[in-house]
Every structure is written in C-alpha cells, then in structure tokens.
Amino acid sequence: xxxxxxxxxxxxxxxxxxxxxxxxxxxxxxxxxxxxxxxxxxxxxxxxxxxxxxxxxxxxxxxxxxxxxxxxxxxxxxxxxxxxxxxxxxxxxxxxxxxxxxxxxxxxxxxxxxxxxxxxxxxxxxxxxxxxxxxxxxxxxxxxxxxxxxxxxxxxxxxxxxxxxxxxxxxxxxxxxxxxxxxxxxxxxxxxxxxxxxxxxxxxxxxxxxxxxxxxxxxxxxxxxxxxxxxxxxxxxxxxxxxxxxxxxxxxxxxxxxxxxxxxxxxxxxxxxxxxxxxxxxxxxxxxxxxxxxxxxxxxxxxxxxxxxxxxxxxxxxxxxxxxxxxxxxxxxxxxxxxxxxxxxxxxxxxxxxxxxxxxxxxxxxxxxxxxxxxxxxxxxxxxxxxxxxxxxxxxxxxxxxxxxxxxxxxxxxxxxxxxxxxxxxxxxxxxxxxxxxxxxxxxxxxxxxxxxxxxxxxxxxxxxxxxxxxxxxxx
Amino acid sequence: xxxxxxxxxxxxxxxxxxxxxxxxxxxxxxxxxxxxxxxxxxxxxxxxxxxxxxxxxxxxxxxxxxxxxxxxxxxxxxxxxxxxxxxxxxxxxxx
Numbered sequence: 216x217x218x219x220x221x222x223x224x225x226x227x228x229x230x231x232x233x234x235x236x237x238x239x240x241x242x243x244x245x246x247x248x249x250x251x252x253x254x255x256x257x258x259x260x261x262x263x264x265x266x267x268x269x270x271x272x273x274x275x276x277x278x279x280x281x282x283x284x285x286x287x288x289x290x291x292x293x294x295x296x297x298x299x300x301x302x303x304x305x306x307x308x309x310x311x312x313x314x315x316x317x318x319x320x321x322x323x324x325x326x327x328x329x330x331x332x333x334x335x336x337x338x339x340x341x342x343x344x345x346x347x348x349x350x351x352x353x354x355x356x357x358x359x360x361x362x363x364x365x366x367x368x369x370x371x372x373x374x375x376x377x378x379x380x381x382x383x384x385x386x387x388x389x390x391x392x393x394x395x396x397x398x399x400x401x402x403x404x405x406x407x408x409x410x411x412x413x414x415x416x417x418x419x420x421x422x423x424x425x426x427x428x429x430x431x432x433x434x435x436x437x438x439x440x441x442x443x444x445x446x447x448x449x450x451x452x453x454x455x456x457x458x459x460x461x462x463x464x465x466x467x468x469x470x471x472x473x474x475x476x477x478x479x480x481x482x483x484x485x486x487x488x489x490x491x492x493x494x495x496x497x498x499x500x501x502x503x504x505x506x507x508x509x510x511x512x513x514x515x516x517x518x519x520x521x522x523x524x525x526x527x528x529x530x531x532x533x534x535x536x537x538x539x540x541x542x543x544x545x546x547x548x549x550x551x552x553x554x555x556x557x558x559x560x561x562x563x564x565x566x567x568x569x570x571x572x573x574x575x576x577x578x579x580x581x582x583x584x585x586x587x588x589x590x591x592x593x594x595x596x597x598x599x600x601x602x603x604x605x606x607x608x609x610x611x612x613x614x615x616x617x618x619x620x621x622x623x624x625x626x627x628x629x630x631x632x633x634x635x636x637x638x639x640x641x642x643x644x645x646x647x648x649x650x651x652x653x654x655x656x657x658x659x660x661x662x663x664x665x666x667x668x669x670x671x672x673x674x675x676x677x678x679x680x681x682x683x684x685x686x687x688x689x690x691x
Numbered sequence: 692x693x694x695x696x697x698x699x700x701x702x703x704x705x706x707x708x709x710x711x712x713x714x715x716x717x718x719x720x721x722x723x724x725x726x727x728x729x730x731x732x733x734x735x736x737x738x739x740x741x742x743x744x745x746x747x748x749x750x751x752x753x754x755x756x757x758x759x760x761x762x763x764x765x766x767x768x769x770x771x772x773x774x775x776x777x778x779x780x781x782x783x784x785x786x
Binding site: 232238240241247248249253254259265268269271290297299352353354358485494 | 762
C-alpha cells in the first residue's frame with residue numbers, strides 16, 4: 216500500500232530577553248546552578264508574576280513576520296502537572312487566547328515553494344532542568360532556566376516528509392535569528408522541536424493516529440527521528456497492528472524512538488486562566504512600533520539578491536539563509552568593489568568550506584569581510600590567479616596577515632610580463648623535443664602538459680590565460 | 692452532574708492528594724453538589740458574552756526587560772531538605 220506521511224511541528228524558541236518572562240532574574244546561559252532562580256521562579260508563596268514587555272514585543276514581531284493575526288486581547292493560563300523542575304505545579308502558558316494567531320511560512324524544497332500554515336504562537340515560561348545522574352539515587356534540580364520566556368510556535372499538519380519538516384524548521388530558525396528574538400542555539404536548547412507524526416493510506420482524507428516525539432534539538436535528529444517513526448508506524452499498520460497515541464523519545468545513539476508515557480494522563484492539564492495575571496492588550500501603537508523595527512525578511516532579501524546581484528535561486532537562498540551570512544556577503548561586495556559573482560563564489564566556496572571544516576559560524580570567521588575583500592581585489596586586478604589566491608587564502612586563515620602582505624612576502628605576484636613568460640615557454644619547448652613532435656603530429660592532449668611545465672617553472676605565477684595564448688602561437 | 696468514585700480518585704491523583712478510600716463516596720457527593728451549582732450557569736445564554744478572564748476590569752501592566760534580582764541561593768536553599776553542588780535534590784523521578 217502507498218502511505219502518506221503527515222507531520223506537524225511544535226517549536227519552542229527561547230526569547231532573547233535579558234530577564235525572565237515573569238521575574239527580574241537573569242536569563243544568561245551557563246550560570247552556576249540556581250543562582251538565577253529568584254523567589255518568583257521558585258514559586259514561593261505570596262509572589263506575583265509581572266509580564267516582561269520585551270517578551271510581548273518579540274512575540275508580536277514574530278507574528279508580524281509570518282503575517283499572522285496579532286490578538287488584541289490574549290490571556291495567560293495555568294497548565295497543571297507535577298514534575299520537580301516545575302516548582303509551582305503549573306506552567307504559565309496560553310491556551311484559548313494566544314498572542315499570535317494564524318500565519319504562514321513558505322519553504323523552498325527542490326526548487327518548489329510550499330506554504331506551511333502556522334496555527335498559533337503563544338508565550339509561556341520554560342521549566343528548570345533535572346539531572347538524573349550522580350546524586351546517589353536522587354535527582355538534582357537546577358531552576359536557572361525556570362521562567363525563561365518561550366515562544367511556542369505550532370504548525371498546521373502541512374508537512375508530508377521529513378525533508379519538508381527540516382526545511383520548515385530551518386526556515387523558522389533563520390527567521391527568529393533575522394528578527395533577533397532568539398539566538399537559535401540548539402545545543403543550549405534555545406530552539407527545540409516536538410514532532411507530531413502520523414501516516415495514512417494515500418488518498419485518505421482523515422488523519423491516522425499520531426505520536427509525538429519530544430525534544431528534538433538538531434536538524435539531523437528531526438530528520439532521522441521522523442524517518443524512523445514513519446517506518447515504525449507503517450510496519451505496525453501493515454502487520455495488522457494499530458498506532459497508539461503517545462509521547463515518544465528519540466534516542467540518537469540507537470537511532471530509534473521509544474515510548475515515554477501514556478498520553479491520556481499527560482493530556483489532562485486542566486488549563487484555566489491564571490488569576491495572577493491580567494489579560495494582555497496589544498494596542499495598535501505597539502504594533503506600529505514593532506512593525507517599524509522589522510528587518511528585511513529572508514524571502515524579501517532572497518528576491519532582492521536575485522535581482523540586484525543576478526543570482527540564481529539556490530545561491531540567493533544559501534546566501535540569505537542567515538542574516539549574518541547575507542550581511543557578510545554584502546559587506547564584501549561593497550568593500551571589494553568586485554563582481555558579485557566572484558564574491559558569492561568565494562563566500563560559498565572557499566570560505567564556507569573552511570568554516571565548515573573548522574565547525575565555525577560566519578560570525579566567528581577568522582577572515583573578516585575586509586581581509587577577504589583585499590584578496591578578491593588582487594584576483595580582479597590580475598595580481599594573482601584564482602589558484603594562487605587559494606594558497607593565499609589558506610595563509611590568511613592561519614594568521615591575520617593581509618592578502619597583499621602575503622603576496623609580497625611570498626613573491627606570489629603573477630608574471631604578466633610576456634617577455635618573461637615567452638622565455639620560459641621557449642625553454643620548455645627546447646627541453647621537450649619528443650613531446651613537441653608528438654603534439655605537432657596530432658596528439659593534442661599534450662597541450663596540457665606544456666601548460667603544466669610552464670606553470671611549474673613559474674611556480675604557478677604565470678597568468679594562465681597568457682600562457683595558453685602564447686603556447687598556442689609557439690606550437691603551431 | 693454526578694461524579695463517580697473513579698473520577699474522584701482520578702482527580703485526587705492528578706492533584707497528588709491522598710484520600711482515604713472510606714471518604715471517596717462523601718467527596719463524590721459533595722463535589723457533585725458543587726458542580727450542580729455551577730451547572731445552573733449553563734442554563735444561561737452566553738453566546739454573545741466574552742468570557743471573563745479576570746474579575747478585575749484592568750489590563751496587564753508590563754515591566755521593562757531589566758535584571759533586578761540578585762543571587763539569593765543560600766537563603767532559598769536554607770529551606771530545602773537536601774541540596775548538593777547548588778542543586779535541589781528530590782526523589783528520583785525516572786527509572
């Protein structure tokens with residue numbers, strides 16, 4: 216039978232505020248345990264939560280970026296459950312009236328644009344962290360994270376493959392970073408994902424029973440967990456079994472999903488409006504202010520790159536996949552004054568490769584746009600060839616010298632003096648009479664041999680176009 | 692509305708309350724009485740009424756995003772039954 220996969224994602228983005236959503240405790244990552252958990256975060260009796268203005272603005276900003284309705288009136292609710300990292304016995308969240316309503320996000324996959332619906336996005340507080348090892352049979356609880364603002368972004372069940380799910384998640388990741396509302400650091404848990412997955416016979420209207428995979432914190436895990444879970448469900452159904460609605464956990468070391476707990480009990484959260492918090496009213500004035508702060512969004516930037524720099528879809532998409540990368544590229548074009556194509560080739564080629572190899576982000580690049588511009592200028596004015604430029608680039612990567620300094624120190628300046636090149640060519644021809652005879656006799660492949668000999672004799676510094684032209688003349 | 696003893700036990704479990712088996716019937720009766728009282732509200736037409744999220748007719752005030760709290764871990768942890776390396780220790784919650 217043909218099966219169709221149906222996926223919806225719930226993404227938790229930690230908002231990049233300085234203080235917590237309902238208290239004045241710091242949200243900085245990496246502090247000693249419980250040094251950033253104040254009386255409000257601990258759920259001490261008699262405390263009152265007070266909402267962080269910045270968290271509200273960030274939620275509104277996100278809503279505007281996905282063209283969603285911003286609720287003029289939204290309400291916080293208590294989601295009740297017991298766990299040691301949730302000191303109050305409830306999480307303050309939003310239920311019936313979330314701050315962000317229906318919106319959408321367009322993803323690009325295999326050259327096609329697909330629109331994914333966003334059902335809602337709501338504000339809530341994060342829980343603390345439980346550490347289950349090394350405490351002689353007890354669990355250690357660190358509540359520094361408790362009360363960190365989260366935006367939970369819930370998609371429609373619009374995705375039909377793990378690849379689409381990853382494309383959506385990446386797009387959202389880029390967007391929250393463009394908006395500067397979330398640092399997107401997945402290792403630190405700032406951006407994490409729960410996936411709802413079901414399968415149904417192709418052509419069937421109603422959805423199959425779904426399972427939810429919790430806490431996927433990398434793009435690769437999302438893809439692998441979904442692929443595994445889809446296969447598990449199909450195998451189960453094809454062998455006559457049924458899928459049980461439940462929460463599952465992805466185990467990356469074994470590459471499998473495991474049942475976590477029955478969902479029916481977990482689902483009984485008994486939401487009710489939190490009497491400690493008043494309804495949140497978003498005035499038009501605030502929306503106008505936030506709108507004015509919106510940066511150029513990824514899709515708009517991609518289209519601009521296509522028209523302004525004559526880029527194809529793939530190049531423009533790759534360069535605008537993060538705001539920092541796009542900024543780097545544009546600064547490089549400005550600084551170097553070089554052709555945009557030369558700039559994009561170097562950014563997407565040598566630079567991306569070197570960053571990847573050292574597992575660095577563009578923001579940590581040892582070669583800033585000014586230094587790379589210095590190198591590209593020397594390619595553009597024919598001081599060095601593209602091949603020598605790669606050598607210079609490697610030198611630059613290791614230290615902080617400019618391209619010009621390296622070219623001078625190593626004597627890499629291209630030989631453009633045709634007299635000098637001619638001399639070397641004559642020498643090469645004189646040294647290889649056998650090959651010359653064969654070449655003239657019709658073995659044209661040998662042309663490459665002569666070019667190689669000349670380049671070798673000049674240590675790659677001869678202008679390749681010039682060498683080709685002169686060799687052709689000499690070997691007639 | 693009449694609650695069953697099963698429902699009473701489930702509610703008690705969700706709230707992590709220990710109740711005596713002998714008291715379950717009495718709880719079921721009393722809670723059902725409260726629900727009956729509330730059920731009278733269901734008889735009213737409320738389609739046109741916006742749900743009241745809070746009895747105070749005010750909106751939430753927002754605070755500026757500024758860190759105002761200092762580390763008071765020693766003070767708070769003095770109340771905790773068991774702490775180690777700055778962590779609160781609790782009975783193990785997973786197998």
